[in-house]
Amino acid sequence: MAYLELSGLTKRYRDSVAVDGLSLSVERGESVALLGPSGCGKTTTLRMLAGLVEPNEGVIALDGAEITRTAAHRRNMGYVFQSYALFPHLDVARNIGFGLEERGVARAEREQRVEDALQLVRLQGLGHRRPRELSGGQQQRVALARALVIRPSVLLLDESLSNLDAKLRDAMRHEIREIQRSLAITTLFVTHDQVEALTMCDRIAVMNRGRIAQIGSATDIYERPATRFVATFVGRANMLPAERGADGRLTLWGEALPAAAPSGGEVDVFVRPQRLKLAPAGEPAGADMARVSGHVLNSVFVGDHIEVIVAGPGGQRLTVEIQSGDAPPPDGAEVAVMWRAQDTLVFPREAA
Amino acid sequence: MTRQPRLAWLLAPATLFLVLVYVWPTLGLFRIAFNEVGPTGAMIEAWSLATWRHVFADSFTFELTLNSIWLSLTSTFLALLLSYPVSLFLFRTESRFRSLLAVIAIMPMLVSSVVRVFGWLAILGDRGLINSLLQSLGVISAPVRMVYNWTGVTIGLAESIMPYMILALLAGFGRLDRTLEEAARSLGAPPWRTFLRVTLPLSLPAIALAFGLGFILSMSAYITPKLLGGGRVFVLATEIFEQATTNTNWPVAAVLAVYTLALLLGLLALSNLFSRRLQT
Ligand SMILES: Nc1ncnc2c1ncn2[C@@H]1O[C@H](COP(=O)(O)OP(=O)(O)O)[C@@H](O)[C@H]1O
Ligand SMILES: [Mg+2]
Numbered sequence: 001m002a003y004l005e006l007s008g009l010t011k012r013y014r015d016s017v018a019v020d021g022l023s024l025s026v027e028r029g030e031s032v033a034l035l036g037p038s039g040c041g042k043t044t045t046l047r048m049l050a051g052l053v054e055p056n057e058g059v060i061a062l063d064g065a066e067i068t069r070t071a072a073h074r075r076n077m078g079y080v081f082q083s084y085a086l087f088p089h090l091d092v093a094r095n096i097g098f099g100l101e102e103r104g105v106a107r108a109e110r111e112q113r114v115e116d117a118l119q120l121v122r123l124q125g126l127g128h129r130r131p132r133e134l135s136g137g138q139q140q141r142v143a144l145a146r147a148l149v150i151r152p153s154v155l156l157l158d159e160s161l162s163n164l165d166a167k168l169r170d171a172m173r174h175e176i177r178e179i180q181r182s183l184a185i186t187t188l189f190v191t192h193d194q195v196e197a198l199t200m201c202d203r204i205a206v207m208n209r210g211r212i213a214q215i216g217s218a219t220d221i222y223e224r225p226a227t228r229f230v231a232t233f234v235g236r237a238n239m240l241p242a243e244r245g246a247d248g249r250l251t252l253w254g255e256a257l258p259a260a261a262p263s264g265g266e267v268d269v270f271v272r273p274q275r276l277k278l279a280p281a282g283e284p285a286g287a288d289m290a291r292v293s294g295h296v297l298n299s300v301f302v303g304d305h306i307e308v309i310v311a312g313p314g315g316q317r318l319t320v321e322i323q324s325g326d327a328p329p330p331d332g333a334e335v336a337v338m339w340r341a342q343d344t345l346v347f348p349r350e351a352a
Numbered sequence: 353m354t355r356q357p358r359l360a361w362l363l364a365p366a367t368l369f370l371v372l373v374y375v376w377p378t379l380g381l382f383r384i385a386f387n388e389v390g391p392t393g394a395m396i397e398a399w400s401l402a403t404w405r406h407v408f409a410d411s412f413t414f415e416l417t418l419n420s421i422w423l424s425l426t427s428t429f430l431a432l433l434l435s436y437p438v439s440l441f442l443f444r445t446e447s448r449f450r451s452l453l454a455v456i457a458i459m460p461m462l463v464s465s466v467v468r469v470f471g472w473l474a475i476l477g478d479r480g481l482i483n484s485l486l487q488s489l490g491v492i493s494a495p496v497r498m499v500y501n502w503t504g505v506t507i508g509l510a511e512s513i514m515p516y517m518i519l520a521l522l523a524g525f526g527r528l529d530r531t532l533e534e535a536a537r538s539l540g541a542p543p544w545r546t547f548l549r550v551t552l553p554l555s556l557p558a559i560a561l562a563f564g565l566g567f568i569l570s571m572s573a574y575i576t577p578k579l580l581g582g583g584r585v586f587v588l589a590t591e592i593f594e595q596a597t598t599n600t601n602w603p604v605a606a607v608l609a610v611y612t613l614a615l616l617l618g619l620l621a622l623s624n625l626f627s628r629r630l631q632t
Binding site for chain 1: 529536543545554
C-alpha cells in the first residue's frame with residue numbers, strides 16, 4: 001500500500017459532481033501534480049485531503065491509517081492556499097510559528113524553527129513584517145514556510161504560483177521543486193499549467209470532470225496520451241478526422257496512413273505539431289513515415305518557433321512547427337508534410 | 353480633477369436637508385442653553401452662564417452622567433454578546449434563506465419602541481411570562497422584579513439596539529475570510545482556538561464599530577428607560593425630556609442636551625483612538 005491512498009473519492013454538490021470516484025496512490029517523498037482545466041475538481045480533491053471538505057464517498061488513507069473523517073486540525077497536512085491565506089493581524093514570524101504554537105512547541109525551539117524556515121525560503125530578517133508589507137512572491141514564500149515548518153505528512157499546493165508574474169513563477173518553480181526534493185516531502189501540486197506540472201513533479205495525474213484521465217510520468221503523458229482529452233490538454237496538438245479506405249485502412253487527406261486502425265467506428269488522428277516536417281511537394285515518404293500534401297495558408301512567428309499552417313484538399317488544417325531560424329515556405333506554396341509513423345496516435349471520435 | 357467640483361453638487365440636496373433639520377435646530381439648542389429662566393418660570397432671552405452654573409453645581413447631573421454611561425455600557429455589552437453570534441452566522445451562512453434571516457434579525461427595528469416596551473412588560477412583568485412560568489414550576493414563590501428597575505431597562509435597551517449592532521457587525525466583518533480560518537485549522541488549531549486566534553482578532557474592528565453605535569443609541573434612548581424604568585431609572589435622556597416637557601425649563605434641558613452631545617463626542621473620539629490602535 002502506498003503512503004497516501006485515495007480510493008473512490010467522490011464529492012457531490014447540490015447540482016454537480018465536483019470529484020467523481022477519484023483514486024490515486026502517492027509514494028512517500030513523491031511529488032504528484034494534479035493537472036486539469038479550471039473546474040475539474042482539483043481544489044476539491046485537495047480540500048478533502050486537508051479535511052476541509054468531507055467526501056460523500058471514498059476512503060483516504062495515510063501511512064496505512066484511514067483519515068477520511070479525521071478533523072482538519074488533526075491531519076498534519078501542510079496546505080498552501082491559492083490566495084496564500086496569511087493572517088493579516090500577525091507578523092511573518094508569528095504566521096510561520098502558528099502551527100508550532102498549536103502543537104505546543106516550546107518557545108526557544110519554535111523561534112529556532114521559524115528562523116530555519118525563513119532561511120529555507122530566503123526571507124531572513126523579514127520576520128517582523130506584516131504580510132501586507134510583502135510582495136506577492138514573498139507572501140508566497142511565507143505561506144510555503146508556514147506549511148513546511150510543521151513538518152507535514154503531505155504538502156498540498158493549490159495553484160500556488162498562479163498569482164505571480166511569469167519570471168517570478170519560473171524562479172519559484174525551481175525553488176519549490178528543490179525544497180521538495182531536499183526535504184523529500186510527499187507533495188500534491190494542483191495546477192492548470194502544464195509546464196508547471198511537467199517540470200515540478202515526478203508524476204502527473206491529468207484530471208477531467210472530477211476523474212483522473214491518465215496518470216504517469218511527464219513523458220508518458222506527453223508521448224503516450226491515453227485519451228483524446230489528455231492529448232489535446234497537454235501540449236500542442238493536431239487532431240484531424242481520418243477516413244477509411246475500401247480495405248478498412250486509414251487514410252488522411254486521401255493518402256494512406258501507416259497507422260494501426262482500431263476496427264470499426266470513426267477515428268481521429270493525433271500528431272504533435274513539432275513532430276511534423278515540411279518537404280517539397282511530391283517528395284516521397286521514407287520507410288515508416290506518414291505523408292500528406294497540401295498548401296501553405298500562412299506562417300506565424302511565435303518567438304522560439306514558427307507555426308506554419310497547412311491546408312489539405314478538404315480545407316482541413318495542420319499546424320507544423322519549424323525552428324525559428326528556418327525560413328518558412330511562402331504562403332500558397334504546395335508542400336508535403338511528413339512525420340514518423342510512430343508519432344501518430346489514433347483516438348475514437350468523441351460523440352459531439 | 354476638473355470633475356470634482358461638479359461631483360460635489362451631488363451632495364447638495366442632502367447637505368441642504370441636514371442643515372434645515374439638524375444643524376439649524378442644534379444651533380437653536382445652543383442658543384437656548386444661554387438663556388435664563390425668570391422667577392415666573394418663563395424663559396428670558398439672554399447671554400448668560402447662569403443655567404450652566406446651576407446644572408453643574410447640582411450633584412444630580414453627575415449621578416445622571418454615571419447612570420447613563422453605566423446603563424449604556426451594560427446594555428451595549430449585553431447586546432454585543434447576543435448579536436455577535438447572530439452576525440457571524442448571517443455573515444457565513446450559505447443558506448438560500450440568508451436574506452430572509454437577515455431581515456428577521458433586524459425586524460425589531462420596524463417596531464415602535466413603545467410597542468416593544470409593552471412586549472417586554474408582558475414577558476418580564478410580575479405577572480409576565482417568565483414569572484408565571486417560574487412560579488408554576490415552583491422555582492420561585494414570589495415574583496422576581498425584572499421591570500421598573502435597572503434590569504428591565506438594560507434588557508429592553510439591549511434588545512432595541514441589537515438590530516443596529518447586527519448591521520454594524522455585518523458591515524465591519526470585511527476582513528473576516530473563511531480561508532484564514534481554514535488555514536488555521538490546517539495548521540492544527542481546533543475550532544475554539546481558531547476562533548480565539550483568527551476570527552475574534554479579525555472581527556475586532558467590527559466589534560468596535562458596533563459597540564460605538566450601540567453605545568450612542570443607548571445614551572440617547574429615552575422611551576425604554578422611561579417606560580421600563582417606571583420612574584425609578586434616571587439617565588440624561590429622561591432628565592432632558594422631563595426638563596423640557598414637565599418642567600418646561602428649556603434652558604436646563606438645552607444645557608443638558610449640549611452637555612450630552614459633548615460627552616458623546618468625547619467618548620467617540622476616545623473610542624476612535626482606541627480602535628485605530630486595534631487596526632494596526
Ligand atoms: N462549495 C461549493 N459549492 C458548490 N459547488 C462547488 C463548490 N466548490 C466547488 N464546486 C464545484 O465543483 C467543481 C470543481 O471545483 P474545484 O474543485 O474548485 O475545481 P478546480 O480547482 O479544478 O478549478 C466546479 O464545478 C465548482 O463549481
Ligand atoms: Mg481550484
